Amino acid sequence: MGNKIKENTNEKDEKIIVAAEIPGFDVSERPCFYRGAGRLRGAYIRVGDADELMSEYEIYSYDAFRKRIRDDIREASGARRSFFDEEKLQDFLQAVKRDRKHLALHVSDEDILELMGVTVNGTPTLAGELCFSKYPQGVFPQLCITAVALPGKEMGEPGQGGERFLDNQRITGTIEEMVAGAVDFVNRNSRHCTIIDDHGKRIDRDEYPLKAVREAVLNALVHRDYSIHSESVPVRIEIYRDRLEIISSGGLYGKLTIDSLGKVRPDTRNTALANILELLHITENRYSGIPTIYYELTKAKMAPPQFAVRRGEFVVTFTSKIAVAYELPQVKQLQVSEAINTYGAQPDRKELPSVRAEDEKELQVLAFCRIPRSRQEIIDFLGFSRYYTMCKIVQPLLDSGKLALSLPEKPKSSKQRYYTILQL
Numbered sequence: 073m074g075n076k077i078k079e080n081t082n083e084k085d086e087k088i089i090v091a092a093e094i095p096g097f098d099v100s101e102r103p104c105f106y107r108g109a110g111r112l113r114g115a116y117i118r119v120g121d122a123d124e125l126m127s128e129y130e131i132y133s134y135d136a137f138r139k140r141i142r143d144d145i146r147e148a149s150g151a152r153r154s155f156f157d158e159e160k161l162q163d164f165l166q167a168v169k170r171d172r173k174h175l176a177l178h179v180s181d182e183d184i185l186e187l188m189g190v191t192v193n194g195t196p197t198l199a200g201e202l203c204f205s206k207y208p209q210g211v212f213p214q215l216c217i218t219a220v221a222l223p224g225k226e227m228g229e230p231g232q233g234g235e236r237f238l239d240n241q242r243i244t245g246t247i248e249e250m251v252a253g254a255v256d257f258v259n260r261n262s263r264h265c266t267i268i269d270d271h272g273k274r275i276d277r278d279e280y281p282l283k284a285v286r287e288a289v290l291n292a293l294v295h296r297d298y299s300i301h302s303e304s305v306p307v308r309i310e311i312y313r314d315r316l317e318i319i320s321s322g323g324l325y326g327k328l329t330i331d332s333l334g335k336v337r338p339d340t341r342n343t344a345l346a347n348i349l350e351l352l353h354i355t356e357n358r359y360s361g362i363p364t365i366y367y368e369l370t371k372a373k374m375a376p377p378q379f380a381v382r383r384g385e386f387v388v389t390f391t392s393k394i395a396v397a398y399e400l401p402q403v404k405q406l407q408v409s410e411a412i413n414t415y416g417a418q419p420d421r422k423e424l425p426s427v428r429a430e431d432e433k434e435l436q437v438l439a440f441c442r443i444p445r446s447r448q449e450i451i452d453f454l455g456f457s458r459y460y461t462m463c464k465i466v467q468p469l470l471d472s473g474k475l476a477l478s479l480p481e482k483p484k485s486s487k488q489r490y491y492t493i494l495q496l
Contacts (some may be wrong), residue, residue, distance in 0.1 A: 098327075102134045105453050117383075129301040129384055136299065137326050137339070143298040144199040144342035145189040151196040151211045156204040160352075164190075164204070167351040188351075189344025198298055199345040202247050203352065209244045212303060217243040217289070219248050219309040221261035228308070242306075247293050247345075248354050254289040254309055255282055263394045277372075279394040280316055284368035288318045288377070288388045289359045292357060295341055295386075297322025302384070314493065324380040330379050334362030363386040373442055375491040376478055391476070391493055433465050437475070444478055444489035466490065 097104050099139045103126060106114035115126040126340055135141070136145065163378065166183055169176035175184065190200035201208045209216055221239040223231030229237055239261050243253040262279035292307045302321035306484050310317045324330065326339030337359055350357035365377055369390070378389040451461045468489075469475035478489040 091403050103131055121156070127384065129299075132299065132301055133297065134386070136297075136341075142342075142344065143300075144345040145192060145197045147192050148196045148198050148201040149206065151201050153191065153194060153196060153211070154173060155206050156196070156200070157206055161185075161190075161204050164348070164351060168351075170321055171351060174202060188348065190348065191197060197344070199342065199348055202345065207244070207323065210313075214304045214306050217293075217307045217309060219243055219257045219311075221311040222258075223313065223376060225313050225315075227455075247290075247349065248309075248352070250353070251286060251290050255286050257309065258282070258285050258311065258316065262316070273302050279392055280390050281368040281372045281374070284365045284372075284377075284390065284399075285316070287364045287368075288390075290355055291361045292317060292318050292320035292386070293389070294346055294349060295322070295325065296320040297384075305391065314392050316392070318388045320386050322383065323384060323386055331379065333379055334359075334366060370443075375476065375493070376444060376489070377479075378478075390419050391491075419433055428496075434474075437469060438492045441475060441490050441492045444491040446489060450490060 082299045105111050111131055115131055116123040117126045189197055201211055220237050223235060223238055241257055258280060259282055265277050268495050277424055293469040305321045308319040325341040328338040346357045349355040359433055369376060374393050375391040380387045451458055454461050474492050475490055479485050
């Protein structure tokens with residue numbers, strides 16, 4: 073098959089342990105399938121400990137990359153050019169003529185729209201519809217955002233009054249309008265606190281940095297899959313008591329991996345859409361979205377974002393900043409704003425006079441890990457042995473959900489970081 077099996081042998085406790093790693097096929101050669109059953113019935117994907125048959129959409133996603141299928145410039149059947157917002161369209165044409173001067177020299181306005189992927193044979197493309205139509209959902213009803221604020225930590229968990237949702241909204245419009253609506257929804261349904269610092273200065277803190285939220289929502293709309301297989305699936309925003317999730321159709325595109333997000337120049341799934349939004353000054357189209365999210369969360373002293381691919385979906389998770397407080401009885405007596413202010417640094421014994429020694433170690437780790445820390449940093453901070461620190465202090469915090477891993481799928485990674493999960 074062309075792939076070499078890598079073997080690694082180690083000896084532990086007088087026993088020989090052999091590990092074998094079989095490199096995956098290059099993306100251009102996927103999916104791998106059993107020829108006797110064919111591609112649709114012989115291609116499988118690993119889900120947990122099981123092998124499951126790949127869906128038609130999952131197989132199509134490989135074909136779309138290999139054949140460079142451009143779903144964003146497919147004809148929007150049923151769309152009409154007359155429904156475009158002419159003022160916005162003229163602004164776009166002026167931007168093209170200003171920033172793409174060679175294109176504008178000898179090309180008519182209608183030809184510019186064709187070349188830029190706004191129209192095809194005079195009919196709006198999907199990208200054109202999403203950027204310039206007065207109401208894109210008239211043609212694509214489900215290409216919108218569904219946003220819900222939930223009372224618990226899981227979908228279906230009711231609130232104290234039996235309510236299923238605290239807020240529920242379908243956000244429609246152009247991509248620009250949907251991004252603005254989504255940020256407003258998150259701001260309206262997240263918590264905010266005010267603290268007074270040591271100098272008497274008032275500081276307002278948001279549960280989620282809105283710049284990071286905007287970048288995550290914009291990425292979901294720009295880089296999602298727009299094929300016919302997923303055009304009936306909206307982008308979803310789900311605000312839980314302890315986290316915010318933004319979910320979009322389509323896994324990572326091309327050869328991009330979760331570990332390389334924000335570090336390498338990725339393949340772009342929807343190039344025409346990205347170019348249009350760049351000229352409209354809605355996105356920079358310079359692959360700065362993920363770095364901006366990391367920067368904003370770090371500046372807010374929050375845990376880094378978590379990225380995951382789930383059977384044809386890409387999920388971005390932000391851990392709540394205000395949903396605090398540590399579940400120790402003494403801490404519960406504090407107000408949320410006081411808890412956040414207090415645990416921004418190592419806890420003071422005077423603040424918690426009745427905390428047992430064991431609990432105080434946990435509090436110190438939780439306070440220290442408000443900024444993601446490495447295993448060695450935690451050991452050095454406490455001054456105990458590696459075994460005692462990791463097994464007696466850190467592991468119970470991980471088991472109780474108060475501490476989390478930045479790379480949960482690679483628990484022994486040298487790049488692993490531990491960070492505090494804030495819960496109310």
